[in-house]
Every structure is written in structure tokens, then in C-alpha cells.
Amino acid sequence: MARYTTEMEELTDTPFYILLSLMEAKHGYFIMKSIETMTNGNFIxxxxxxxxxxxxxxxxxxxxxxxxxxxxKKTYITTKKGVQLLKKEVKRRQEMVRHAEKMFKEKGEPLA
Incomplete structure (x- = not known):
């Protein structure tokens, strides 16, 4: 699992979205479709x-x-361990966004 988590347990986008999608049990095709729907087609x-x-x-x-x-059709669901990692990852990503927003604001750069 080292490819997706480091010692700091950071997820790349693909496992992040799969774990998020599997908060409800799904099989392969529905995992792909739910990710596409949740991201409005921006991540496939x-x-x-x-x-x-x-x-x-x-x-x-x-x-x-x-x-x-x-x-x-094999059906999967995120485990408690997976949910905890997702929560940690969401907090980490929120902090990254806060840092970026602060830097843009300090530099007078609009985000849009």
C-alpha cells in the first residue's frame, strides 16, 4: 500500500475517490459511475x-x-480504517486549500 499512503498516510486522488465512493457498498461499474457523477465528470x-x-x-x-x-459482481465497502484515513485526508486537503487561499490573498491574486 506504500504507493497510496506514505508514512504520513496521504492519499492520491484515485484511492481517495474510490474510498469516498465506497462509503456505500458498490461493485466496479457503479464505483466508476459514482466518481464520475460526484465530480461532475472532472475525474474519471x-x-x-x-x-x-x-x-x-x-x-x-x-x-x-x-x-x-x-x-x-464483487461488491466493496470502505472499512472503519478507511473512513478514518479519509477523514484525515479531508482535513489535510482543507489545510492545503487554506494555505493556498492565504498566499493568493497576500499576493493580491484572485482565485477565479
């Missing part, structure tokens, strides 16, 4: 990237397989 995860990331998130115990009977 392809199948190869998604399934590679899912395997790494499973290994790190940030998501788990949910048994719903249909073996053709």
Missing part, C-alpha cells in the same frame, strides 16, 4: 486503474469485500 477512473487500486486498498484493509450472493 478507468477499469484497469480502479481494479489495481481496489486490490491495494483491500490489501491495506481500507476496503472489504461484501458478500451479497452475486459472485459475478
Amino acid at each position: 477512473v478507468g477499469p484497469a486503474s480502479m481494479y489495481t487500486t481496489i486490490q491495494k486498498l483491500l490489501s491495506a484493509e481500507l476496503i472489504e469485500l461484501v458478500d451479497e450472493g452475486d459472485r459475478r
Whole structure:
């Protein structure tokens, strides 16, 4: 899982959105569609990237397989460990935005 989290446990965008999407149980296609919908099409995860990331998130115990009977469609959900990491990541990103806003304001640069 070192690719997605460092010692500081920072997530890159793909695992961040997959974990966020899996706050409710979903299978692969719906994970991709929910990310596309939540970001208004500004962030799209392809199948190869998604399934590679899912395997790494499973290994790190940030998501788990949910048994719903249909073996053709594997359904996943974010674990408590994954939710905690997401919360930490949201706070980290909020702080980054605050730093950027402060710097732009100090330099008289509008954000829009």
C-alpha cells in the first residue's frame, strides 16, 4: 500500500475517490459511475486503474469485500480504517486549500 499512503498516510486522488465512493457498498461499474457523477465528470477512473487500486486498498484493509450472493459482481465497502484515513485526508486537503487561499490573498491574486 506504500504507493497510496506514505508514512504520513496521504492519499492520491484515485484511492481517495474510490474510498469516498465506497462509503456505500458498490461493485466496479457503479464505483466508476459514482466518481464520475460526484465530480461532475472532472475525474474519471478507468477499469484497469480502479481494479489495481481496489486490490491495494483491500490489501491495506481500507476496503472489504461484501458478500451479497452475486459472485459475478464483487461488491466493496470502505472499512472503519478507511473512513478514518479519509477523514484525515479531508482535513489535510482543507489545510492545503487554506494555505493556498492565504498566499493568493497576500499576493493580491484572485482565485477565479
